[in-house]
Amino acid sequence: MQNRILPVAKHQTDPKGEMLVFGEENQGGFFWSLLWTLDGPDADPIVWFRAYDEPPIAEQEPLSGFLIQFSLYEAAMGADYVALSRQLTGQQVDRLTERLPPVPLRPFWRGTSTRFYVAPGLVLHVSDGGGENGFSAWAGATHRGALAPLADIPIE
Known part of the structure; x- marks a missing residue:
C-alpha cells in the first residue's frame, strides 16, 4: 500500500495541534488532515495536505471527493x-x-x-x-x- 487512511483509533493531531490527521504517506513524509474543532468536522469538510515542515494546502475536493x-x-x-x-x-x-x-x-x-x-x-x-x-x-x-x-x- 502506497498511502493509508488511518483507523479512527489511530487518528491524532498534527504537530501544532490544529489538525486531526486521518491519512498518511507510507514513508511518513506527508499527511492529510481535517481542521480540529471542538464541534467536530463539517458534514463534508475541507481536506488539508501537509508535508511535515510546510504549511497546509487545501485539497481541491472536500472529504467525499478526496476519498x-x-x-x-x-x-x-x-x-x-x-x-x-x-x-x-x-x-x-x-x-x-x-x-x-x-x-x-x-x-x-x-x-x-x-x-x-x-x-x-x-x-x-x-x-x-x-x-x-x-x-x-x-x-x-x-x-x-x-x-x-x-x-x-x-x-x-
Missing part, C-alpha cells in the same frame, strides 16, 4: 497489472485517455494536477508535472486484459 480520488490512486498503485509511462506530451495524453471516461472531480495532488480515467477493471491516473513533456501516466488493472484499451496506442 474517491484516494481510493482510485491506491487501486492503480497497488494493482497486480500496471503500465507506466513518463515524459508524455499533451497529444499523447489525449490519445491515451480518449476512450476512457474521466472521473468528474477536480485534480488530485495539487502540485501535480492528477486526473483519473476509468474502465471496467482499470484505473488510469495522469499527472501534469509541467513543461512540454511533463505528463506521466500510471494504469493499474485487476487483470491484464483490462489494459487492452491502451495496447494499440503508440506510447512507450
Whole structure:
C-alpha cells in the first residue's frame, strides 16, 4: 500500500495541534488532515495536505471527493497489472485517455494536477508535472486484459 487512511483509533493531531490527521504517506513524509474543532468536522469538510515542515494546502475536493480520488490512486498503485509511462506530451495524453471516461472531480495532488480515467477493471491516473513533456501516466488493472484499451496506442 502506497498511502493509508488511518483507523479512527489511530487518528491524532498534527504537530501544532490544529489538525486531526486521518491519512498518511507510507514513508511518513506527508499527511492529510481535517481542521480540529471542538464541534467536530463539517458534514463534508475541507481536506488539508501537509508535508511535515510546510504549511497546509487545501485539497481541491472536500472529504467525499478526496476519498474517491484516494481510493482510485491506491487501486492503480497497488494493482497486480500496471503500465507506466513518463515524459508524455499533451497529444499523447489525449490519445491515451480518449476512450476512457474521466472521473468528474477536480485534480488530485495539487502540485501535480492528477486526473483519473476509468474502465471496467482499470484505473488510469495522469499527472501534469509541467513543461512540454511533463505528463506521466500510471494504469493499474485487476487483470491484464483490462489494459487492452491502451495496447494499440503508440506510447512507450
